Amino acid sequence: MSRISDILKKYYEKLSPLDLEILISHAIKKPREFVLSHPEYEIRKTQNAKLGSFLKRRMKHEPIAYITGHKEFYGLDFEVNKHTLIPRPETELIVDLVLKQATSDKGQENTGITKKNKKLSDTRYAICDIGTGSGNIIVSIAKRLESKNNNHELYGIDVSRMALKIARKNSKRHNVARNIKFIHGSLLSPLTEKLTKLKLDKLIIAANLPYLSKKIYASSPKDVSKYEPGSSLYSENYGLAHYEKLLKQISERFAICDLRFAIFFEISPEQKNKLEKIIKNYFPKAKVKFYKDLAGKRRVCKITI
Ligand SMILES: C[S@@+](CC[C@H](N)C(=O)[O-])C[C@H]1O[C@@H](n2cnc3c(N)ncnc32)[C@H](O)[C@@H]1O
CATH class of the missing domain: 1.10.260 (434 Repressor (Amino-terminal Domain))
Incomplete structure (x- = not known):
């Protein structure tokens, strides 16, 4: 002993x-x-x-979270496994920003989304977490919105069925399974038709899609490169291929409807200029703003369309 x-x-x-x-x-x-x-x-x-x-x-070098099977995020405990990325503290910023957007009058004024004299409680919106992984972002959002108005639809989308299984489990664990629809598919594809029919005022997108460039991914520590799914981390075109594909999809499929967008991308700080160029290519009139994380690094890009 x-x-x-x-x-x-x-x-x-x-x-x-x-x-x-x-x-x-x-x-x-x-x-x-x-x-x-x-x-x-x-x-x-x-x-x-x-x-x-x-x-x-x-x-x-196996990460502690895979050994214990869980990780704390936004004050909640999330089950994780080798099919899901381990939630990072810097990702909490995207949750803060989405909640602010969804609940504050200011967020609405900024986007110009709310029609004149329309009260917050009348505004119909959806929040889509694209690349939901363990569900950490959308479950944290659902938990905080629980007590607010329920004029919203929440979705979590992922290409990995194994990750979605864990995301559903996490939503049950935190009693928000009724409030979130988890859907299998790529980017916004599984929802585009439905969203145009929902007659929403606005669509809020939270996306922490793979965004590491080839170079950064190659230099990541063993804990990451050997154990976490590469399909959750790496993206072509300096790490921006997934985000570009999503913007292209939005510009093509929602071009003819009235829907307004507030899009939040988690990024790597050095991607700012390249991402701005991509955004302006698809949405020349979009408003673009960058937010820093607690370490003072540019971490989230907000695009208002
Ligand atoms: C960086 S992880 C983020 C996971 C989780 N949202 C988080 O914040 O920890 C990216 C996630 O995007 C998913 N993904 C990759 N390509 C995708 C695509 N084309 N459409 C939807 N999800 C995708 C991966 O399976 C992975 O779960």
Whole structure:
């Protein structure tokens, strides 16, 4: 039998203290605080075997979230697996911006979306999370909009059926399954017909699609390149092929309807100029604004059409 202190000592140079504490806590099914305050705790044989396997996986660079099977995002706990990207803290910015857009009068004035004298509660809008992955963005949005007016439709779209399975599970886990429709398909394709029939005032798009350029993807750490799905991360054309395809789709399929758009793309900071050019190519009159994340890096591009 090993004590917690034995494990911490043995792996001290191989793994970070934080990784060790999380993995021990996961193996013995007790909170991290317990691990920190009970170095004398004797780990049972079955727990020890599990812990050994967790430590081995982590030493091969498998991300902690895949080993424990979950990750916190926007104050909620999300199930994740090898078919879903692990939610990143910087992605919380897109949730903040979409919520602001959906709930504040200011957001509506800015877009010019609301017709004169139309109250917020009368505005019919849909929010589409394109490339939903574990569902972290749309589930967080649904959770916050729960108590507000329900004049909205929420969708999560992904090309990966395995990711959608996890997204549905996460929506059930957070009691918002009734509010979100998860749909399989590429970009807005599975919804274009439906959306034109819904008679919406506005469509809000949140997209954290693959946006790493070949160069950045090639230099990403082993935890990312070896374990996270490349189809969630990498995109052609300096990382902008998915976003360009989506803008093209919107310009072609919604050209004749009255629908207004507020589109939010998560990006890599160096993509600003190239993305602006692409946007102006499809929507010369679009308003484009960039927002920085907590690290001060340009992270979200908002396009108002
Ligand atoms: C960067 S991950 C983002 C996952 C999640 N939204 C998040 O914020 O963590 C990109 C997601 O886009 C999906 N995806 C890739 N190409 C797509 C496409 N053409 N249409 C819809 N989803 C796509 C991937 O399967 C993956 O789940």
